Amino acid sequence: xxxxxxxxxxxxxxxxxxxxxxAASAAGVYIAHLCHHPQFTPHGSCKLCTVKVNGRNxxxxxxxxxxxxxxxxxxxxxxxxxxxxTQMLFVEGNHFCPSCExxxxxxxxxxxxxxxxxxxxxxxxxxNREVDASHPDVMxxxxxxxxxxxxxxxxxxxxxxxxxxxxxxxxDKRLIVNSQSGLLKDSALDVNDCAAHxxxxxxxxxxxxxxxxxxxxxxxxHAHIDxxxxxxxxxxxxx
Amino acid sequence: MHNFxxxxxxxxxxxxxxxxKMLHAIQKRYFHISEEAIEVLAKQLDIPRTHxxxxxxxxxxxxxxxxGKYTILISDSITDLMLGKSALMSYFAQxxxxxxxxxxxxxxxxxxxxxxxxxxDQGPAGLVNGYVLTHLTKPxxxxxxxxxxxxxxxxxxxxxxxxxxxxxxxxxxLLNQKPLHGQAIASTLMRGLSETLAEIEFSxxxxxxxxxxxxxxxxxxxREENATQRYIICNADEGEPxxxxxxxxxxxxxxxxxxGMTVAAAIVGAxxxxxxxxxxxxxxxxxxxxxxxxxxxxxxLGCHILQKDFDFDxxxxxxxxxxxxxxxxxxxxxxxxxxxxxxxRPPYPVTQGYLGKPTVVNNVETYVxxxxxxxxxxxxxxxxxxxxxxGTKILSISGDCKxxxxxxxxxxxxxxxxxxxxxxxxxxxxQVGGPSGVFISNDEFERKIAFEDLAxxxxxxxxxxxxxxLDVVHNFSHFxxxxxxxxxxxxxxxxxxxxxxxxxxVEGHGSAGDIVALEELCQVIKNYSHCGLGQTAANPVLSxxxxxxxxxxxxxxxxSYEPGFDLDKxxxxxxxxxxxxxxxxxxxQVENEV
Numbered sequence: 001x002x003x004x005x006x007x008x009x010x011x012x013x014x015x016x017x018x019x020x021x022x023a024a025s026a027a028g029v030y031i032a033h034l035c036h037h038p039q040f041t042p043h044g045s046c047k048l049c050t051v052k053v054n055g056r057n058x059x060x061x062x063x064x065x066x067x068x069x070x071x072x073x074x075x076x077x078x079x080x081x082x083x084x085x086t087q088m089l090f091v092e093g094n095h096f097c098p099s100c101e102x103x104x105x106x107x108x109x110x111x112x113x114x115x116x117x118x119x120x121x122x123x124x125x126x127x128n129r130e131v132d133a134s135h136p137d138v139m140x141x142x143x144x145x146x147x148x149x150x151x152x153x154x155x156x157x158x159x160x161x162x163x164x165x166x167x168x169x170x171x172d173k174r175l176i177v178n179s180q181s182g183l184l185k186d187s188a189l190d191v192n193d194c195a196a197h198x199x200x201x202x203x204x205x206x207x208x209x210x211x212x213x214x215x216x217x218x219x220x221x222h223a224h225i226d227x228x229x230x231x232x233x234x235x236x237x238x239x
Numbered sequence: 240m241h242n243f244x245x246x247x248x249x250x251x252x253x254x255x256x257x258x259x260k261m262l263h264a265i266q267k268r269y270f271h272i273s274e275e276a277i278e279v280l281a282k283q284l285d286i287p288r289t290h291x292x293x294x295x296x297x298x299x300x301x302x303x304x305x306x307g308k309y310t311i312l313i314s315d316s317i318t319d320l321m322l323g324k325s326a327l328m329s330y331f332a333q334x335x336x337x338x339x340x341x342x343x344x345x346x347x348x349x350x351x352x353x354x355x356x357x358x359x360d361q362g363p364a365g366l367v368n369g370y371v372l373t374h375l376t377k378p379x380x381x382x383x384x385x386x387x388x389x390x391x392x393x394x395x396x397x398x399x400x401x402x403x404x405x406x407x408x409x410x411x412x413l414l415n416q417k418p419l420h421g422q423a424i425a426s427t428l429m430r431g432l433s434e435t436l437a438e439i440e441f442s443x444x445x446x447x448x449x450x451x452x453x454x455x456x457x458x459x460x461x462r463e464e465n466a467t468q469r470y471i472i473c474n475a476d477e478g479e480p481x482x483x484x485x486x487x488x489x490x491x492x493x494x495x496x497x498x499g500m501t502v503a504a505a506i507v508g509a510x511x512x513x514x515x516x517x518x519x520x521x522x523x524x525x526x527x528x529x530x531x532x533x534x535x536x537x538x539x540l541g542c543h544i545l546q547k548d549f550d551f552d553x554x555x556x557x558x559x560x561x562x563x564x565x566x567x568x569x570x571x572x573x574x575x576x577x578x579x580x581x582x583x584r585p586p587y588p589v590t591q592g593y594l595g596k597p598t599v600v601n602n603v604e605t606y607v608x609x610x611x612x613x614x615x616x617x618x619x620x621x622x623x624x625x626x627x628x629x630g631t632k633i634l635s636i637s638g639d640c641k642x643x644x645x646x647x648x649x650x651x652x653x654x655x656x657x658x659x660x661x662x663x664x665x666x667x668x669x670q671v672g673g674p675s676g677v678f679i680s681n682d683e684f685e686r687k688i689a690f691e692d693l694a695x696x697x698x699x700x701x702x703x704x705x706x707x708x709l710d711v712v713h714n715f716s717h718f719x720x721x722x723x724x725x726x727x728x729x730x731x732x733x734x735x736x737x738x739x740x741x742x743x744x745v746e747g748h749g750s751a752g753d754i755v756a757l758e759e760l761c762q763v764i765k766n767y768s769h770c771g772l773g774q775t776a777a778n779p780v781l782s783x784x785x786x787x788x789x790x791x792x793x794x795x796x797x798x799s800y801e802p803g804f805d806l807d808k809x810x811x812x813x814x815x816x817x818x819x820x821x822x823x824x825x826x827x828q829v830e831n832e833v
Contacts, residue, residue, distance in 0.1 A: 044583045047728045047767045056764055062583040087731035104719050122736050122760075123803030147725070165289035168296035169561070169578070171735040173725040177290045180278065 003071035007051075014065040021060040025166070025233050030170050030226035031073050032082055032111055034089075035148035036061040038233045040157055043149055046089075048111065083115040090171035091122045092171070094143035095201070096131065101210045102202030104218025108146060109201075123156060125171075132177070135184035137191035138205050141214055144203040146174045149205055155195035163189045175203070241279055243268060245698030248283035255284045256594075258294055258558055258576030262301055267368075271305040290577075294687045297724075299353065299560030300369065301519050302618060307342050309387045311335075312373075314364040316480045317714045318611035318637045319672075323735075324363040327375055328352075334384045338406045352692025354562060354718060355480035358447040359637035359700070360400070360644050368393060369521045372400055399524065405487045406509040406644030408662060412606075412623055412631045414647050416611050421539050423613040427502045428547055434448070436462075438504050439609055441617030441631030446535035447604035448474060448565070449672060449696030451628075454609060457599055458591040464597035471504045471512035472593065473552075474570055478517055478562040479673035480718060481698030484633040485603040487645050489523050491517075492607055493530045497553060501539065503599055504551040504611045509705060512553040515570050518560050520784050524632040527555055562722035565769050567600040568592075569724065580726045581770035590787035604633055604697070623649035626642050629690040637660050638670075638701035646699075648688060655684040658701065665703045668786075673698035674715035674777035678708070678782045708790055709745050715779035716741040723772065730773030743803055746792050750801040754791050772802055 002013045007020075007029050014023035016074040019042060024031050044062040052072040072078065077219045089095075089108060097103045129142035147166055152175075153161040167176040170204070179186035189196060196204060215221070219228055242638050242818055250460060251257040265276050272295050281288040295301040295717040298369060308567045313319070313328050328339065328350075332499075337343040349630050355707065358364035363375040372383070379400060385618070386396050405416055427435040440455035451459035461469060473496060502511045516524065531553055534540040542550045555769060561579045563569045565688055569579035571593050592598020601609075608630060621629045628650035637643045641662025658666055663797060668680045677688060679693070686692050702711065720738040724729040740757050761777035761784075806826050814824050 024668050042583070044769065047727050047729055047769070050767050059583070059769075064585065081763055081767060084759070085767060088728050088763075091736075092732045123739060125735070131392070146728075147731075155546060162287040162289065165287065165293055165744075167293040168725070169298075170295075170720065170723040170725040171729065171731055174291050178287050180288075181287075204821065 003065075003067050005065055005067065005071060007071040007073050012065075012071075018065050019060070019061060019066050020051060020053070020063050021072060023065045025230065028230055029073065030230050031060045032114065032231075033061060033122040034107055034111060034146065035150065037150055037153075037198065040150065040153040043153070046146070046148060047085055050078065050082070050195075052078065055224060057196065066203075079115060083112075083117050084121065085094075086112050086115055086117055087119075087121040089146045090117075090120045090129075091124045093145060094124075094126065100144065100202045101205055102144075104215055104221045105213075106220070107200035107201060107225065110220040110228075113220070114225045117194060130223050133207075135187075135207075138189060138196045139205050139207055140177070140184055141205065142176065144201045146201055146203070147173055147175070148200060150198045150200060151175070151195045154188075155193065158194040159190075161188045161193065163184055163187045163193070163195055163196070192218060240269065240273075241444065242277060244276060244279045245283060248280065249559045252398040253284055253570055254576075255286050255290070256283070256574065256576045257439045257575065258291065258297070262295065263557060263559065264293075265303060269305075270308060270310070271302050275375065275391045275655050280514045291381055294576070298518075300560075301559055305342065305346060306319045306351075307347050307487045307660070308390070309313070309348040309367055309374075310369075311350045311365060311367050311387075312349070312353035312356075312634070313350060313361060314354070314356040314358065315352040315714070315718075316359060316362070316713055318355070318359035319362040319364060320710075320714060321638060321706070322362045324375075327363055327377070327380065328452050330377055331380050333382060333385075335387065335706075339613050340759050342446055346746070347390070347642070353519075354722060355482075357483040357517070358403065359481050359483055359635065361404060366519065369518065370401055371403060371519065371522050373403055383394060403486070403522065407487060407489055408636075408644040409646040410618070411649065412645035413607055413611060413633065414492075414645070416495070418492050419498040419614065420494055420608050421454065421498070421503050421537065421545065423495075423498045423507065423610040424545060426541060427505055427613045428545060428549070430450050431699075432822075434768045435502065435613055438617040439612050442608075442612045442620040443617075443624070444605065444608050444612060444620065445628070445690060446602055447608065447632070447696070448602035449479075449675075449693060449694060454601060454605055457589055457601070458503060458507050460587075463618070464590055465802045466597050468511070468594075468596045469507050469509040470593040470596055470598040471509045471553075472567075472570065472574070472598055473500055473502050473512070473514040473517065473521070473553075473603055473606055474567060474600055476515050476558050476565040476570055476605050477520075477603070478565045478707045478722075479675060479696050479698050480715075481635060481637055481670065481700040483635045483637075484645055485525070485699045486520060488603050488607055488633075489527060495526055495607045496536070496603055497530065497534060497540070497606075497612035498600075499608070499613075500553060501544070501551055502610055502648050503601070505549055507599055509599070509734075510552070512551060513574055514553060514555045515564070516555055518558045524555065524557065528605065531555070533820060561724075562718075563724045563770075563772055566772060571598065572599065575678055578726050580767075581772075582616050583769075584769070602696075612676055614750065619751075625687070625689050625691070628737070632688055632695070633697055634688070634695070635697050636697045636699045636701070639666070639703035639706070640701050648730065651687050653685055653687050654693070657688070657767065658684065661701070663701045663703070667702045667704045667706055668708070669702070670698070670700040670711065671695050671761060673700070675771070677778060678711070680786045700796065708787055709741075709794065712779045712783055713741055713745050719772070719776035723776070727769035727773065729764050730769065730776060733760060733773070734776050736760055737764060737780065739803060741780065743801075744791060747794060747796070749791075749793060750806075752816065753795065754784070754788075756793075 568582035
């Protein structure tokens with residue numbers, strides 16, 4: 001007999017060892033997330049995927065599914081707090097969507113729309129962050145980094161290169177590059193690496209491809225992130 | 240330098256788990272950890288340079304720039320501030336001729352703040368090259384400045400500057416016991432391992448770090464895991480501001496601590512233990528190493544302990560200034576040579592801890608209690624305390640009272656009794672359990688120290704009526720923002736936003752909506768953070784806002800809104816560049832203020 005648990009009243013089948021996120025995606029239930037990607041080891045840092053499991057807040061991307069769990073994913077309280085967490089990410093960095101090449105393809109922006117975020121709510125940090133345009137094919141705009149570590153995990157787990165790392169403590173955390181100069185051009189990063197294409201925001205961009213897809217024809221211009229995520233990530237989870 | 244690092248790596252068997260130890264050694268020798276040193280070490284250990292860069296950036300006590308031959312850090316704990324730290328800090332800066340947070344132009348000395356050094360009973364306190372300076376006064380500062388300017392090596396400084404007293408004021412069940420030299424191990428082996436575990440279970444002993452998990456269960460789960468190797472860890476990363484009882488236990492009861500770890504090792508089947516000592520307590524390191532060595536000589540550690548088929552040894556690892564490493568999984572990460580970022584749970588350390596193996600992590604005091612229970616039996620301990628909180632709790636008492644120091648009480652003792660004993664009068668309130676605990680008002684002194692009422696790791700800071708609650712909250716908010724590891728969004732961004740929001744109100748820029756905004760922010764940090772640090776970081780605000788809303792209200796301006804962004808202040812650079820400071824070069828923050 002298949003094991004099951006419940007999300008928002010819906011019965012979800014799962015296999016032993018699956019996380020709540022994996023089981024939910026496979027069953028067609030979207031749980032908001034940014035640092036999670038089905039291809040990589042779960043990280044559990046953005047906290048957008050927080051759900052209530054038997055009354056307790058847990059990160060769906062790391063918490064194991066167990067028999068009979070009662071999970072609340074969509075509630076006024078959870079969605080309002082997810083909105084606040086998203087707003088925190090917006091004020092921490094410098095995100096100017098209208099002038100960002102990633103607009104319309106950006107998961108941070110799409111999650112914000114999904115959560116009906118209309119302003120940044122919190123005071124901005126206006127941190128002075130740099131741009132590393134030294135690499136011939138790839139650039140880093142640190143203003144847009146949300147420390148999801150997807151590039152770190154992709155470089156380590158797929159590319160086998162360890163090009164990226166997150167360094168430092170607290171609000172002073174920074175994405176750093178594994179090269180003696182600290183610049184991307186001196187690292188082992190290749191434009192075809194998974195790490196160069198995994199960024200959910202516009203922090204890592206491929207040069208000379210800007211606006212090749214016009215605004216208005218981009219991923220989230222026509223579909224909400226829940227639909228897009230389930231269509232693409234659900235398949236990966238199934239395997 | 241190349242050779243020094245090569246030899247260092249060799250001495251440490253090229254193990255990246257020993258990274259903190261090697262970085263301490265490099266910094267001791269070169270006063271900083273240079274890019275070149277990182278390059279060389281990364282090659283030797285065969286790890287990415289970014290790994291080392293991250294670790295160096297993560298821990299407060301490591302720097303990539305030289306902080307001088309004399310690095311002086313002064314404790315910014317609220318308890319030191321109450322003892323006049325601010326004025327002394329200014330005096331120090333003036334006498335040394337250095338700006339706070341900077342290295343002097345000659346590169347000899349630097350002066351900065353640091354989180355609580357665990358000397359709250361003998362502050363104001365500080366650290367010079369990691370070694371504690373206690374009872375700071377102007378004459379003692381003059382003495383230090385003179386030593387620095389004459390470049391006198393630390394070893395030749397007046398030993399009284401480094402004097403650390405135990406200040407045990409009220410011993411009870413545990414502190415009245417003499418340090419154990421094998422009695423607990425012998426009793427354990429004689430009684431039987433399962434039988435001793437049953438005694439510990441019967442004693443009702445719960446973790447003394449504050450969380451209060453039943454010790455016997457932790458040991459039992461670890462013991463039942465199917466594994467070839469298990470580890471015993473003692474959490475001596477006593478970082479909660481206002482706590483210093485582990486310092487005293489390690490200084491005067493180290494044998495009992497190690498004995499407790501050895502008993503745990505026998506019961507769960509571990510052969511290796513670690514004592515993770517906070518960097519601030521480096522002054523205890525040599526003494527502790529000597530205790531370990533004496534125990535090896537006495538056959539209480541090492542191979543065939545007490546001629547039985549039982550091997551166990553303990554290694555001491557030194558932290559490097561990170562409060563978060565008091566969280567058990569962050570501590571394990573740190574022991575593995577990484578930055579102290581709490582792990583996702585499950586799995587818990589008892590199933591997958593150090594190097595993925597089943598691991599018991601307990602507080603210093605827990606091991607002392609366990610060792611004594613192994614000798615005297617569970618009933619001896621369970622006889623004291625309340626139904627849900629057995630035994631005694633060792634408190635570190637500081638702040639406004641006659642006699643600061645170490646007090647041991649049976650659980651269930653009221654705050655009032657404690658305040659009477661330590662000679663506190665005119666009390667406004669008490670911070671129980673440190674910044675992550677709760678602030679109780681003088682209406683609540685009948686409350687009791689117990690897991691079911693006021694749970695505490697041992698910090699007990701008393702404030703009299705001359706103190707401002709908002710100053711306390713301000714200090715604690717800055718502490719958490721500084722100590723957040725930055726892993727998760729709610730804590731990384733939230734604690735910094737909280738710091739800003741508290742500053743805004745304390746500095747008198749708050750307006751009507753700011754209290755609501757403050758409370759909302761607190762709830763997000765508390766409910767969504769990854770670990771205990773974030774989940775408790777808003778406690779100082781929440782517990783005082785609940786008790787003293789009028790104090791917050793009184794700080795608010797009588798306008799509906801004031802932005803968190805200071806418009807006029809941000810024009811300062813422009814004014815300086817344009818060389819003007821007339822009225823037209825200023826902008827009012829809110830129009831109706833003009």
